[in-house]
Amino acid sequence: MTEPRILRIGTRGSPLALYQANHVAAAIDANSGGAMKGEIVTFTTSGDQLTTERLINSGGKGLFTRELDAALSRGELDLTVHSLKDVPSVLVEGQVFAAFPEREDPRDGFLSPHAASLKDLPEGAKVGTASLRREAQTRALRPDLEIVTFRGNVATRMRKLEEGLADATYLAMAGLTRLGMQDVAHPIPLTDMLPAAAQGIIGVVVRDDMDSEALEIVRSLNHQATYEAAIAERAFLLALDGSCRTPIAAHMFDEGEDWKLVGEVLSMDGAMRWSAEGLCRKGATDVQLEALGKEIARIVRRQAGSKMPAFRETW
Template sequence: MASMDLPEAAFEIVVIKTTGDRVLDRPLKEIGGKGLFTREIEEQLLDGSIDIAVHSMKDMPTEQPEGLLLDTYLPREDVRDAFVSLDGGRIADLAEGAVVGTSSLRRRAQLAHRRPDLTLVEFRGNVQTRMGKLRDGVAAATFLAMAGLNRLGMDEVPRTAMDTDEMLPAVAQGAIGIERRAGDGAMGDILSAIHDRDTGLRLAAERAFLKTLDGSCETPIAGLAELEGGTLRLRGEILRPDGSDILVEAGEAPLEDGAALGAALGRALLERAPDGFFDWRAAG
């Protein structure tokens, strides 16, 4: 039975609040990294409490727990970062020494590389919480994902979309993935009807790139795959956490070779990176 034949009433939505959602007063790297947004959900998937898990792919580790499969992706949203400031404008409009809040190590490193004069502070919480901090003067600006703002319909949030040449996004930003038990063929058949092939091809390349670099929330890594006809183009970069250095690689390959391209670009950056390049402790 195709998923489009199932009425909405056939599905029960179970909201699972993870450790990553609950602990907002510390950087992710201090409380466990990316698995904080997925581990508790995957435990319920494995024990049969839920049948599928819906994830923001930006939060997903590159290794799946044994017994789980991630092979369904929805059409990808806007991949860009949003520069958010009550005054509008762009990064270049910020006064020297202005305070910018972000919880993303990648965004911190990219911003420090472009504007080393800025003061960067930890900024976590939902959109409403972050906007409240801006109104309270905690920071002059912050960053959010355009995809999240679009999905929430939050057109009132003052934002400027960052061109990917200015700020390369996180691997898999803007993508939603659906995870299932590997042995659940019936659910696999249902989900196949909503799988977006182009998103799957792009994420195969980006996640192979990330996996090769052994990326985590402690690692400033950015990557973006784009499709043009039968060609997949991939750009990737790694940064020192303090923004003092950046290494970039790019390449293209046939669509079916995206994962191999991602791995090759990751290896190229590893070969170029000096010892200690990924050590977040170097930032402070």
């Protein structure tokens, strides 16, 4: 009996990252009829080693992918699995996205032992986050609140909350749902807090010279609606030079036969917000999806004018 072909899957070692990598491995096994199996290879990334600093002070969100990118380029891995919102807007040369499995809940989740929502927190309460987007959106809604830097995985942030380092924090509902912990948070409506571009999406990356047999199986994991959202949302991000240095958000809403892309940029203090939206038909080509993202970015940039946060990051 022929032994299954092993595909080495690179991932971070956090519980959420391992869940996502194992989800991909199981799909590869199922879709190949057992002819291929995923072998999980874990990495501790530079981003994982930061527990107190903001990413912007240490090189940006590429810190969560750098070690995996290098291993993939060297041929030590066959594919890597990431939370797409952590992936830089431009991939490493020689690497491409092969699949975006179906998106999980894209909303932010509000966690607090004292309140069920941001509006219920007492004046002057502390909100823990290391996300400039969440900080700016929080300040826009509640300028009286104090923001404290809060980083770490799900367990770390919940422990910090229990220790009283903050009165509330945020976690992505996608991660909590994948870990079976969705009940610990109150989902925030997308209309109240627009999420990060690609929040809730897993990105599967391969080298551009992957053989056709393996590539066909990996591509079979792709979910078309999720793919279309990922292309448009990341195009918006790239057109604005979006990075973890910029309070920026984007989400593709299901409008029946159409997609509606909503994008926004905020000033660092949350006092100013510029947003725009546009439609395209479902099943649009990559060129059309990218054009939508670029057009929404152009409108936002025109609205903001000279007040647009001028941040650009080298990945």
